[in-house]
Amino acid sequence: MKNVLTILCILLSYVAFAQYEAVVFDYEKSTFNENQPLPSEKNMMFSGSVSPQITLIDVKIYKGSSDHTDKVPLSEAIWKRPYGNTSTNYFLPINFKLKSKQKYNFSINYYRDLIDMERQMLRNNLFRLLDSYVDMTFTMKKKKISISKKYNVIVNDLDVIVEDGLKLYKNRNEMDFDGFSDFVKMKLKYIEELNLEKSSRLLMEGEEDKKKILAMRQQQIKELKDLLHNEVDQYLSMDWMILVEVKNIYQYPTEKTGNIIGLNAGYAAILYDFNFDDLDYGSSPYVGISIPLGNRAFKSSFLSNSSFSFGVFLSEMENNEGQTVTGPFIKRPLYAGLGYRVFKFIRVNAGATLIETEKPGNNKVNVKPFIGASIDFNFWLGIGDD
Template identity: 35%
Template sequence: MRIKLLLLAAMTVLHLNALGQYETVVFNYDKSYFNEGRLLPAEQKFMVTGEIPRDVQIVELKIFQTDDINSRPVHSALWKRHPSNTRNTFTIPVNYSLRGNEKYTFLINYYKPASAKAQESLLSQLSETINGYVDQSFIIEKTEMTMRKHPRMMASDLNSIINEGLYFYRNRINFEYHGLSDIVLDKLYQIRTLNLKKARFNVFSKKDSDPENLKLRYAREQLEVLKELIHKEISQYANMNLLVVADSRKVSDYATEKTRNVLSVNLGYAGVYNEGNVDDFSSAGGLFAGVSLPLGKAAFTSPFWSKTSISVGVFIDNLEFSKNDIATGPIVDRPLYFGLGYKALPFIRLNAGMAVLQSPSAGSSFSDFDKVYLRPFVGLSLEFDLWIGLNK
């Protein structure tokens, strides 16, 4: 029985730790701020929650580093209502760490089902714009039809028109529009090489039909086929339970909390190789003290780089390789070192690099710096973090 209680307690602690990874941030719709105006959490994951009407189906959160919401967001996330969910709240996990003492702009979009009338209006506007673009993109001459742009540029322009028209829409299954298919692109290439001299073989006509009218009819028919292909592809997307932005809230230049800058102090022991081979070599060891500067913060880099550091410091005493071979160092008359460190355990750092040595007979003037030499070292140290600034 006691073992079961201990296991239950351990599972509860693990569950609470898992929940504790996300700090909850409450968005106030009326005031357009978070947590009653408090600073946002930095260098950790958090959840944004708030109130919504029951007909809101999707809430979209976008985070920008500047006040320009037309720029690319640094992060975006969605909340989608489950069919059985009738609550009037949303919760979005933000798996993106904000930097401390920075300002970010947030855009929160609320999507509701688009009415049948709104969807018809969307398709009508897109069709009108696309038809106008296609008509002005071709020049019909006597024997050929000339395109004002390359087919791929035309396809890119058409995709831009469609994306702009769909900017305030998304569908219920969160399927994104990925552009026109290769069928449309192939049709553009086909029209590019179209020879209007062959119109009489491709257009149904009477024997006395005017050849020029036949060419004009043939050219227009090909454009109509192109338009129809584009309209069908748009309709396939637009008929997939479209949702439209019914409301939006922008929160500009909202500040994050100030984070502590860390300076790691190392106290340890290292061995320095002097010379010789594996069977017969000279070395010395000694205590050292130094500092480590991590190559990245854990919230923004991989664990490897956040645990790796540039380490520099000084040996406490001179290094005695033998009675007649004692090494000191420049500037402070003690051996110096520089290298890389790796935090293997929370308070243990492995160090490796080069020791900066000098003969005791040399002085500390610049003229004696030619007598400085390097030797490899490895070491193990205890690490203590000093917090620079107490604002958190």
């Protein structure tokens, strides 16, 4: 039974991996698949060698329009080393399909775990930056606390200090810093509105008065700093890693895929005249070409299954008056319309048909509606190869 379960797990893993195109990153050469173009219009399985000390790899994909990466990547995928794993290889699924014959920039970032001393240094550095900002923002002026900025600006500045201080770090839970809590905001609002001058009237004048006012100011600032420290401490309680190396690859090409075109062969009916009592129509086999309205790799299933179709009916027809119905140019009705694939090989088409009705001494060309169903065959054409 154990052997059966093992084989089943291997087969399931094979099926899962088969859904991805293998991409091997060469760490030394900074190339993919021996410097071959990357697969396009497919999900990828990144793999490569990695030091046992590396615990997280962050792969970011950017537009390849220049040698500089944009601030926001097109896609990002993260590999995290499982606890207790010391393997020197990694596998990272990239659920982002690259476009055909395009260029992309890649940023591959390597992180390792922080040791206790580094964690403490990070903590102390954030505390120092926050405390310095608070001391510069709050001053004592005429026996009251004076604030150089509005409290909402201060909150934003404090958030930025923490975010900037952690730019080289990631936590295993992938949790971003959401900013300081409402308790910090309420404390700042309270200090902003607080006027110690009113309180000072209840105190004795002289040197003792100044000391009490100073103590009140210091207490408010201390409580604010304690709040900031506690919330930063809580955020730093997770497992943290530090960036140790970045591999940037610019203007890396993708392979060119073929252009898809659909060939149709089916049967359709052309409506000559709509009358409930005497419906006038003709039917015939037809063949044609369908051009998809969207690429299946990037568009919705509705657009990728829809198409613009055109073609020709294969036989002459006859209307209720016994007149022969053909078409202009090639003596067969021509059609153009929209199609939709309802099953894997079945496409429904509907649109307009250009017909010619043969009358004695005066053939008449008309546009009439049609509807039909066909078997659909897709072909990949390498049009425009270099």
